[in-house]
Amino acid sequence: MHITNIAVLVSGRGSNLQAIIDNIENGTIPNASITVVLSDVGGIYALERAQNHGIDTFFVNPVQYEDKASYESEILRILEKYNIGLILLAGYMRVVGPMLLNPYRNKMLNIHPALLPSFPGLHSQKQAFDHGVKVSGCTVHFVDDSVDTGPIIIQKCIPVLEDDTEETLAARILEQEHKIFPEAVRLFVQGQLRIEGHKVRILE
The missing domain is CATH 3.40.50.170 (Formyl transferase, N-terminal domain)
Structure with a gap:
């Protein structure tokens, strides 16, 4: 095995x-x-x-x-x-x-606390909060030559609540990171990810 x-x-x-x-x-x-x-x-x-x-x-x-x-x-x-x-x-x-x-290459994954390609780089939760978006979330992607631009594997979307602060939004995003990052790792380890151009196909 x-x-x-x-x-x-x-x-x-x-x-x-x-x-x-x-x-x-x-x-x-x-x-x-x-x-x-x-x-x-x-x-x-x-x-x-x-x-x-x-x-x-x-x-x-x-x-x-x-x-x-x-x-x-x-x-x-x-x-x-x-x-x-x-x-x-x-x-x-x-x-x-x-x-x-x-x-x-194609063996390196990153977790990012925003729905890429929106809000790449640092302080992405603050960027999203300051822009007044109605939804935010997190992304697992393959790493490529630029910052947060690699092929996307999984994303999780969450609503931005009326009473959210930057801190509460970041905490709720983090909860979802803890779910989708392990799932992306599982898919990789089991050979279920195929990169086709800039897209990732999840195989059954």
Whole structure:
């Protein structure tokens, strides 16, 4: 039985990481294992979450490298030890460069707290709230060469309520992230995703 080894890149609390861990452990995501978690920020809760489940963790400090390519080369060096078949960006706050992307093209997924292609980049919940949209949500997509522009796998839509604040909207979006990110991982691991041009077909 083939097991897909997963690496997760994080920069913060790691709630999406925890959702993936939980879905692997309860069998919802079969034939998969998170073997390593890497962070560009030291001392964050996401690393503690991983360690609590016996997952190897690494803090790779970007300031110790002269440029992005050198930094990503170190990440690649670590990943090569784990025979990684899928990389997840779970609240990873850096734009992935070609050094890291090219070896894992079509094997890297990102979760974004907006309905792409609307509101890409940082502070997307605030962007949506400030624009007065009536619906918002979240998107799981393949990572490509630009920011939040890769082929879309799953989206979840939620209404923006009259009494919502930026914080309550973000919290409700996060609840949906914890559902669709594991589902996208399950589909990938089970070979049910096919990229056709800029669209993703979900196979039965």
